[in-house]
Amino acid sequence: xxMAPNPLNMKKQTPKIAPSSSQDILVRETLRISxxxxxxxxxxxxxxxxxxASTLRFICCEEIDGRRWKYVAETDSSGQFKNNSFRSxxxxxPKPPIDELTSFIRSYVVPxxxxxxxxxxYVPYMTWRALKHFFGGAMGVFxxxxxxxxxxxxxxxxxxxxxxxxxxxxxxxxxxxxxxFARQGKKFDYDLKQLRFAGDLLMELGAGVELATAAxxxxxxxxxxxxxxxxxxAAVTSTSTRTPIYKAFAKGENIGDVTAKGECVGNIADLFxxxxxxxxxxxxxxxxxTFSLLSCGYILSSYREVKSVVLHxxxxxxxxxxxxxxxxxxxxxxxxxxxxxxxxFSFPWKDKPVVLGSRIKDAFQDPSAYVAIEPxxxxxxxxxxxxxxxxxxxxxxxxxxxxxxxxKAAFHAHVLLSFIKSSNESxxxxxxxxxxxxxxxxxxxxxxxxxxxxxxxxxxNSYWLFKNKAHEQGWTMSESLLxxxxxxxxxxxxx
Numbered sequence: 001x002x003m004a005p006n007p008l009n010m011k012k013q014t015p016k017i018a019p020s021s022s023q024d025i026l027v028r029e030t031l032r033i034s035x036x037x038x039x040x041x042x043x044x045x046x047x048x049x050x051x052x053a054s055t056l057r058f059i060c061c062e063e064i065d066g067r068r069w070k071y072v073a074e075t076d077s078s079g080q081f082k083n084n085s086f087r088s089x090x091x092x093x094p095k096p097p098i099d100e101l102t103s104f105i106r107s108y109v110v111p112x113x114x115x116x117x118x119x120x121x122y123v124p125y126m127t128w129r130a131l132k133h134f135f136g137g138a139m140g141v142f143x144x145x146x147x148x149x150x151x152x153x154x155x156x157x158x159x160x161x162x163x164x165x166x167x168x169x170x171x172x173x174x175x176x177x178x179x180x181f182a183r184q185g186k187k188f189d190y191d192l193k194q195l196r197f198a199g200d201l202l203m204e205l206g207a208g209v210e211l212a213t214a215a216x217x218x219x220x221x222x223x224x225x226x227x228x229x230x231x232x233x234a235a236v237t238s239t240s241t242r243t244p245i246y247k248a249f250a251k252g253e254n255i256g257d258v259t260a261k262g263e264c265v266g267n268i269a270d271l272f273x274x275x276x277x278x279x280x281x282x283x284x285x286x287x288x289x290t291f292s293l294l295s296c297g298y299i300l301s302s303y304r305e306v307k308s309v310v311l312h313x314x315x316x317x318x319x320x321x322x323x324x325x326x327x328x329x330x331x332x333x334x335x336x337x338x339x340x341x342x343x344x345f346s347f348p349w350k351d352k353p354v355v356l357g358s359r360i361k362d363a364f365q366d367p368s369a370y371v372a373i374e375p376x377x378x379x380x381x382x383x384x385x386x387x388x389x390x391x392x393x394x395x396x397x398x399x400x401x402x403x404x405x406x407x408k409a410a411f412h413a414h415v416l417l418s419f420i421k422s423s424n425e426s427x428x429x430x431x432x433x434x435x436x437x438x439x440x441x442x443x444x445x446x447x448x449x450x451x452x453x454x455x456x457x458x459x460x461n462s463y464w465l466f467k468n469k470a471h472e473q474g475w476t477m478s479e480s481l482l483x484x485x486x487x488x489x490x491x492x493x494x495x
Contacts (some may be wrong), residue, residue: 055079059086059106067092111250111257118258121310121336122249126262128305129270132200135298137273141281142291143210150213150220168223177229187239190315190481191348193306196245198347199237200302204295225392227400248311304337310339312474315481316352316410317342322470323414326462332469348483354413356395356406357485363387363394372445373452383489384416384455386448393417399488406479411463416455434439 002092059071074085095103109126111117136344188195209227213220217306246259280290312335314322321341325333334339346352357363363385364370370385377383381401386393391418 028097034386036089057081087177088362109261109268111254111261113254116249117254117311118249119251121308122258124308125245125249125305126265127261127328128301128308130265132298132301132305133269134273134276135267135294135301137270138277138280139207139291139294139298140270141274142287142294143207143275145281146211146214146287147220147224150217151224169225171228173225174228174232177232187348187483188237190483191346192241192244193309193311193342193344194347195237197306197344198240198301199234202230202237203234204298206234207295208291211287214287226466239240244311245309248309277286304345307340308316310335312340313476313478314470316354316356316483317346319410319477320414322352322475323411323466324418326466327415327418332466332473332475335474338473351392353391353417354395354410354483355391355485356361356410356413357397357487358394359485359487360396360489362390363396365389369445369448372449376449376453376456380408381405382412384409384412385452386416386420393420395398396489397484397487397488401488403479406476406482406484407467408459408463410460410479410482410484411466412455415458415462418451419458420451421456 055075056072057075059073061068061070063069069088069090071086071088073081073087076082106114115123206229207229209223209230213223213227216223224400226324243255243259246262247255250258311318318338321338322332325331325341332338362369365387373385376384381395381398382405383398384393385396392415395413397406397409401409467477
């Protein structure tokens, strides 16, 4: 009755708001002062007066991933902060739903700080990895369906107890295979690309054996056991090589984040592949045709996945690429070039033209060759030679050999191999032909001594240059990654 009308109600015909509703007042006043806050300096802490009895005061500003917030608090007439009045004000307009969805997905599939937190090779690797898991998930539906049909679940050919026993025996055989393959040890470190690809090939082979149970269901147990051994060996390979690969992508101490997001991408792709395969399976497609197409996609994706990894270390395959490029062009390949030219099919169990840490009986055909060549390496802690009968270059390490000596021996061995292939190609070819014809004319010790002496001059003048250029390109050299043998040449008083 005797009260003066509220000025705010005179401007806008809105329902009255109870004076005690400070939250509603704060929301209303926030909209009005947003423009003023945007133009207010960040360090300005001058109280912002409102038309009500309360006052909003700017406190600070914060930023998260490019988005900014300003914090204000409500004060009373005496300038004291009111309880529970600390509020944040977003300075951005709400994101469209599609942007919110994109941000949600990114939080699951890419590491924090992407793309600055990972190397450039991360994206192609994860793309091919997702495709591989997509095809793998799709194949899993068909192989599981085939196994269940073969064991007798679908056609009621066996009692539940017999089915359970067969299934348990199958899984047990797989675990035994996993334990046996674990003895490969350090091969997972220095030939991880080759072993990773070999593991995927074994996975496909195991899937093929599982499908074969459909043709001979009475052989379910031996075939299923063999398939499970192959797939568990592949699982060991994948698990053992996963961390070094993710470590190559991580920048800083975020390997856990990179690993978690990488596994999430693989699981998502696997689920999509499983869903697609379920839809296809309802139409009863040709099992052989479907498996062949999915296998081709899986193997191709696996190969491209492994090739996209850029490692900084020089194992035997990348070391060979680096030395060959250096001898031909005078330059060491970049990290990307060296990894792209690496032979993925150079599996650890294959014979290689260069053997590091050989035994004497493998390196030399007769004692006269050793006696003639040994003086050339008096000042070195290794001996390099060529065995024509095996067409291999051998590096024999002395017991005093350290890390640097092993690296130099590996470089010398590759130089000698290249020297023999290029400079004396016609001579080596004639030696092979003579041996094939059982001729009495063999490679003389003098020829071999002259060839090795020339290689010693090249190594003396070029090894340190090669090493410096390798470091300039970002390569990390370690003798352990070259897989040297354990044999060492010992010095004794009486020979």
